[in-house]
Amino acid sequence: MNVLDINNVTKRFGNLVAVRDVSLSVAKGELCAIIGPNGAGKTTFFNLISGFFPPTSGSITFDGRDITKLSTHQRVTLGMARTFQITEIFPELNVFENVRIAAEVAGGYRLRPWINRAEQAQIHRTVEETLKLVSLETKTDRLVGELAHGDQRAAEIAMALALKPHLLLLDEPTAGMGDQETYQITQLIRRLHRDSNYTIVLIEHDMRVVFHLADRICVLDQGRMLAQGTPKEIADNETVQAAYLGTAA
Amino acid sequence: MSAEQIRKLIVLAAIWAALLLAPYWMIPLGGYTALATRVLVLGLAAMSVNFLLGFTGVLSFGHAAYFGLGAYGAGLTLKFLAPSTPLALVAGMLLGGICGALLGTLIVRRRGVYFAMVTIAFGQVFYYIAFQWSSLTGGDDGLRGFSRQPLDFGLFKIDILSSANNFYYFVLFCFALVVAAMAFILRSPFGRTMIAIRENERRARFLGIPVERHIWIAFTLSCFFMGFAGALYALVNNFADPRGLHYSQSGDFVMMAVMGGMRSFWGPLLGAAVFVVLQDYLSSITVNWMSFVGLLFVLVVLFFPRGLLGFIQRSKA
Numbered sequence: 001m002n003v004l005d006i007n008n009v010t011k012r013f014g015n016l017v018a019v020r021d022v023s024l025s026v027a028k029g030e031l032c033a034i035i036g037p038n039g040a041g042k043t044t045f046f047n048l049i050s051g052f053f054p055p056t057s058g059s060i061t062f063d064g065r066d067i068t069k070l071s072t073h074q075r076v077t078l079g080m081a082r083t084f085q086i087t088e089i090f091p092e093l094n095v096f097e098n099v100r101i102a103a104e105v106a107g108g109y110r111l112r113p114w115i116n117r118a119e120q121a122q123i124h125r126t127v128e129e130t131l132k133l134v135s136l137e138t139k140t141d142r143l144v145g146e147l148a149h150g151d152q153r154a155a156e157i158a159m160a161l162a163l164k165p166h167l168l169l170l171d172e173p174t175a176g177m178g179d180q181e182t183y184q185i186t187q188l189i190r191r192l193h194r195d196s197n198y199t200i201v202l203i204e205h206d207m208r209v210v211f212h213l214a215d216r217i218c219v220l221d222q223g224r225m226l227a228q229g230t231p232k233e234i235a236d237n238e239t240v241q242a243a244y245l246g247t248a249a
Numbered sequence: 250m251s252a253e254q255i256r257k258l259i260v261l262a263a264i265w266a267a268l269l270l271a272p273y274w275m276i277p278l279g280g281y282t283a284l285a286t287r288v289l290v291l292g293l294a295a296m297s298v299n300f301l302l303g304f305t306g307v308l309s310f311g312h313a314a315y316f317g318l319g320a321y322g323a324g325l326t327l328k329f330l331a332p333s334t335p336l337a338l339v340a341g342m343l344l345g346g347i348c349g350a351l352l353g354t355l356i357v358r359r360r361g362v363y364f365a366m367v368t369i370a371f372g373q374v375f376y377y378i379a380f381q382w383s384s385l386t387g388g389d390d391g392l393r394g395f396s397r398q399p400l401d402f403g404l405f406k407i408d409i410l411s412s413a414n415n416f417y418y419f420v421l422f423c424f425a426l427v428v429a430a431m432a433f434i435l436r437s438p439f440g441r442t443m444i445a446i447r448e449n450e451r452r453a454r455f456l457g458i459p460v461e462r463h464i465w466i467a468f469t470l471s472c473f474f475m476g477f478a479g480a481l482y483a484l485v486n487n488f489a490d491p492r493g494l495h496y497s498q499s500g501d502f503v504m505m506a507v508m509g510g511m512r513s514f515w516g517p518l519l520g521a522a523v524f525v526v527l528q529d530y531l532s533s534i535t536v537n538w539m540s541f542v543g544l545l546f547v548l549v550v551l552f553f554p555r556g557l558l559g560f561i562q563r564s565k566a
Binding site: 050071072073076077081082084088089090091092093097100101102104105106109110111112113114115159163 | 433434437438439441442444445448449451452453454455456457458459460463466
């Protein structure tokens, strides 16, 4: 069964058509990368999936349920988590506290004025496991705002993972990173996909990362879906080469 | 226990010891017990404002309305309903809290400057009602003709009207209850979502927190606390003043919170103490006392952006 089905989605801002009649299906366990030149509508497309704003037309189905009209937090509650191109974290809290908030919300405790010991222990376990997964277990006491860029990104991914999502949306996970950090984040995403079997949709500019990770690549250009296919099919696609890869690579 | 926890415990014990012994150390220093009572009540109000400002990250400039509603609720109860101090406190808290809950549904849709503007606007509505409805509220003269009643425990009564010390300890007891409730909420999962919203609203939303609903709850809780503080204030003065609802009073509360340190739990109490003591001392010397308090406020904001308590904590660390 598909985790995500996007059917003929269009988004207009006044006269500008940012996303034009795009359809995309993501199967369970798949890693799908969205690429395209600047201004191709990638981030708008992501915002449509995560519920930042509703599409002008078209529909979005998540786990077999129509979510087109649902708000952001409702989509998150159904199991959709995302990270941002510019890392969105709680800078003045430490790593542990950042992830704990996510774990408590996911555990259904967000309105609770108290939490008992057993529940608290469960939350602590979830947080520790998640931090181990992203290799931040030695930095739990550090303020997130004071971490290196790559670690901040890992913390943001940990918060998304603590929500136990069925779908992980990563908006340019390696943006602004050096080679070493890019390598670490790429390995992390690869582990999440291969070992933990997460379903992932990501936007990425770094073609090494994309071709290393993706099961399938979608190319957006001027708001349209130019091509979809395996990394090999995309690399061989002449239209794509002309529009994008030729100039970038 | 870690060194950090021990240090916190010592600070906490010191704060409570200072509060418990205030009637004894204030008088040799040239103060008087009623001044300490005012510090507690206005400190509680500033802490209620800060529950929202410092821990949820939204600035209300109309919180005096709920403070004033609490005062009128308590005063009207004592004057017309029943001569019971506890009932007056509950009535004041409910009046402030329920009005806050209802208006909050409209207010929380706005953010930043607009949020502050809407809170001022609603606050002023209550000010004008209290000002104009003379037959009930006493209008410009304020509500008079009531006084706090002895606490009746059946077997014995405690006089809180003529004994300043008894009244101080009664107010301290009420203060402790509300402060404990605040601390309890802030340490809970719900309290942590408030801090999440303060730190990064977008991230909070994308963790699945319905941000508006949580801000509404925080706003409503802080209005209940505020109403309670206002009810205590009516008991302090045996009088309810329409100026207690005015936005300039809201400004004073924000000033206390910011001056004391809005990121710290106890900061607003320190801010209120500085504000009230300076007011008491300077207003006997000059009518322009506010100029001096204002100057101090500007200096604190410029040089100690985390407030007086934030500065003390930083210089110790």
